[in-house]
Amino acid sequence: MKYLVALRFNALIGISLVSIVAIAALAGYVVPSADPLHIDYSAFLSPPSPAHPFGTDNFGRDVLSRVLVGAWSSLISAFGTVVVAVILGGTLGAVAGFFGGWVDRLIGILTDTLMAFPGLLMALALISILGAGIVPMIITLGVSFSTIFIRVVRSLVLSLREQEFVQASSAMGNGEMYTILRHILPNCISSLLVLATSTLAFAILAESALSFLGLGVQAPNPSWGGMLAEGRGLMGHAPWLVLFPGFAIFLTLLGINLVGDALRDWLDPWMESET
Amino acid sequence: MLKYAFIRVLAAIPTLFLVTILVFFFIRLVPGDPAAMLVGDIQNIGRLEEVRSSLGLDRTIPEQFVIWIGRVVQGDLGVSMINKAPVLETILQRFAVTAQVVFISVLLTTLIAVPAGMIAAWKQNKPADNVIVITSIGVMSIPSFWIGLTLILIFGIKLGWLPSIGYVSLFEDFSAGAVYLIMPVIALVMGELGGVLRMTRASTIEVMRRDYITHARAKGLSEGAVLARHAFPNAFAPTLTVIGMVIGALLGGAAVIETVFTLPGLGRLTIEAISSRDYSMVQGILLVVAVIYVLINLITDLLYPLFDPRMNF
Numbered sequence: 001m002k003y004l005v006a007l008r009f010n011a012l013i014g015i016s017l018v019s020i021v022a023i024a025a026l027a028g029y030v031v032p033s034a035d036p037l038h039i040d041y042s043a044f045l046s047p048p049s050p051a052h053p054f055g056t057d058n059f060g061r062d063v064l065s066r067v068l069v070g071a072w073s074s075l076i077s078a079f080g081t082v083v084v085a086v087i088l089g090g091t092l093g094a095v096a097g098f099f100g101g102w103v104d105r106l107i108g109i110l111t112d113t114l115m116a117f118p119g120l121l122m123a124l125a126l127i128s129i130l131g132a133g134i135v136p137m138i139i140t141l142g143v144s145f146s147t148i149f150i151r152v153v154r155s156l157v158l159s160l161r162e163q164e165f166v167q168a169s170s171a172m173g174n175g176e177m178y179t180i181l182r183h184i185l186p187n188c189i190s191s192l193l194v195l196a197t198s199t200l201a202f203a204i205l206a207e208s209a210l211s212f213l214g215l216g217v218q219a220p221n222p223s224w225g226g227m228l229a230e231g232r233g234l235m236g237h238a239p240w241l242v243l244f245p246g247f248a249i250f251l252t253l254l255g256i257n258l259v260g261d262a263l264r265d266w267l268d269p270w271m272e273s274e275t
Numbered sequence: 276m277l278k279y280a281f282i283r284v285l286a287a288i289p290t291l292f293l294v295t296i297l298v299f300f301f302i303r304l305v306p307g308d309p310a311a312m313l314v315g316d317i318q319n320i321g322r323l324e325e326v327r328s329s330l331g332l333d334r335t336i337p338e339q340f341v342i343w344i345g346r347v348v349q350g351d352l353g354v355s356m357i358n359k360a361p362v363l364e365t366i367l368q369r370f371a372v373t374a375q376v377v378f379i380s381v382l383l384t385t386l387i388a389v390p391a392g393m394i395a396a397w398k399q400n401k402p403a404d405n406v407i408v409i410t411s412i413g414v415m416s417i418p419s420f421w422i423g424l425t426l427i428l429i430f431g432i433k434l435g436w437l438p439s440i441g442y443v444s445l446f447e448d449f450s451a452g453a454v455y456l457i458m459p460v461i462a463l464v465m466g467e468l469g470g471v472l473r474m475t476r477a478s479t480i481e482v483m484r485r486d487y488i489t490h491a492r493a494k495g496l497s498e499g500a501v502l503a504r505h506a507f508p509n510a511f512a513p514t515l516t517v518i519g520m521v522i523g524a525l526l527g528g529a530a531v532i533e534t535v536f537t538l539p540g541l542g543r544l545t546i547e548a549i550s551s552r553d554y555s556m557v558q559g560i561l562l563v564v565a566v567i568y569v570l571i572n573l574i575t576d577l578l579y580p581l582f583d584p585r586m587n588f
Contacts, residue, residue, distance in 0.1 A: 010409070010412075109289055109290060109293065112290045113290050113293045113294055113297070115568075116290055116291070116294050116564075116565040116568045116569065124530075124545060124546060124549050125298070125301055125302065125305075125549065125557075125561075126301075128305045128549050128550070129301060129304050129305050201415075201416075205418055208418055209418070209420060209531045212420060212531060212534075213530065213531060213534060213546065228420070228421065228424060232424060232535075235424065235427075235428050235432070236428070236432040236433075239428055242421070242424050242425070242428065243425075246418070246421035246424065246425070249418050249421060250416050250417050250418075250421070251416075253415070253416035253417075253418075254412065254413065254416040257412045257415055257416050258412060261408075261412060
């Protein structure tokens with residue numbers, strides 16, 4: 001019971017953090033406090049002050065408004081990545097698990113091939129073909145994160161396929177697509193939700209890493225990873241350039257991880273008996 | 276077991292073949308080619324054609340692939356198209372740097388995360404567990420490259436205790452090399468700690484409710500002995516898989532940490548090779564990384580029976 005209280009407390013902190021970041025992202029997108037691209041040479045590299053709470057960068061741009069707009073691009077690309085990964089991985093995994101046979105083997109080889117490419121290397125190669133930017137990054141990350149969904153959904157479907165209600169549905173003459181959508185999919189949702197939440201955290205990390213390497217969101221548009229890369233050379237004189245964007249990433253990930261943890265405890269039947 | 280290993284290696288061949296084909300064609304889809312990089316002046320058509328034919332790029336892509344794969348099966352990865360350095364030697368040299376950082380980090384991560392995860396599981400839902408779980412979530416939420424930057428800012432720039440950039444091989448000068456590795460290793464350990472810890476905790480919790488644990492306790496074994504002799508061997512297998520995945524991912528993809536600390540490792544070599552369109556180098560790197568990945572998976576699977584004798588091949 002005590003654990004349940006601690007758990008709820010964690011979940012509450014997680015949800016608040018995620019909401020704060022989401023509201024900040026929306027605010028940064030809808031009503032930028034100061035133009036994140038506005039160059040002001042009279043105020044470059046000024047430390048945090050009432051006019052610029054997070055200071056300014058080497059072009060005199062307001063770091064706070066850049067962090068806020070960065071939140072928008074981080075969240076959008078992370079959500080996009082998870083959507084691509086869930087749809088692509090979920091479909092391939094369900095098909096592989098439900099039909100088995102050569103389809104399963106073909107998808108298996110495809111998954112192994114994708115997994116043998118370390119994510120970052122694949123991202124580098126794909127992004128140099130598609131060009132750097134948010135959309136190519138979403139596609140790249142979505143494809144590389146889809147492998148885990150393929151595996152999980154495949155194994156879920158394999159075990160569900162043998163269950164009586166699925167066999168009954170087939171015996172009643174329902175089509176395969178109907179059985180998958182009506183009976184198998186709803187039973188995968190709680191596992192998918194837990195997996196999607198942890199993937200969201202990984203996607204934010206990967207997005208900031210790619211933007212840090214200059215492969216994601218392109219300058220002058222702000223992104224947390226890109227701001228870290230730009231601030232890196234100047235951080236001895238202007239530590240706020242790397243402290244605030246990094247702290248933004250930390251709070252976002254902390255929020256998502258806390259929510260994910262609470263979801264897992266709540267939805268995972270094996271942990272349930274503990275609480 | 277040898278037969279199993281042999282079958283596994285054979286089964287990896289289609290995957291490796293597919294990886295090489297994909298890499299070969301993908302890198303040629305990227306706009307710009309090594310000839311353009313070497314000549315610099317893309318108006319100079321005559322010179323471009325000359326360089327292309329000297330690099331063998333005037334042939335059709337399938338022809339180039341057959342020539343390349345023919346050499347690869349003889350163990351010849353060729354030379355860099357940009358600076359003529361032998362590909363395999365360059366990769367191994369850069370890999371040695373990445374491998375030092377990664378193996379030390381993974382070893383340290385395991386030594387910290389596995390006992391901590393087991394203690395958390397043993398004290399499940401007690402304050403010690405809560406502290407460990409919350410700490411692990413906190414650590415998981417800090418990007419390792421930001422830790423790297425912050426370490427450089429504090430210990431490199433402000434305090435001046437450690438060198439912020441550069442690298443000395445441990446095998447050439449151990450103490451100097453160790454000084455350069457401290458910060459990258461801390462950053463990587465903090466990056467990977469959370470995942471391994473949580474896996475250990477989850478699998479230990481699962482094991483702790485088994486009958487043989489109750490039996491071990493009932494026969495009067497101390498808690499330490501129950502954990503070490505009965506819980507650990509059974510709980511370690513899933514953790515081993517995660518550790519294998521971490522090694523695989525880091526060996527090919529420590530590029531960000533290598534960039535932060537300017538380490539001349541494999542990740543940075545990859546970025547350089549892709550951006551200079553060094554086809555032969557990119558093909559070589561991805562082939563080597565895919566082979567390493569397959570080998571690490573194989574080694575992890577072969578290690579399972581050491582911890583869990585019920586598994587055999």
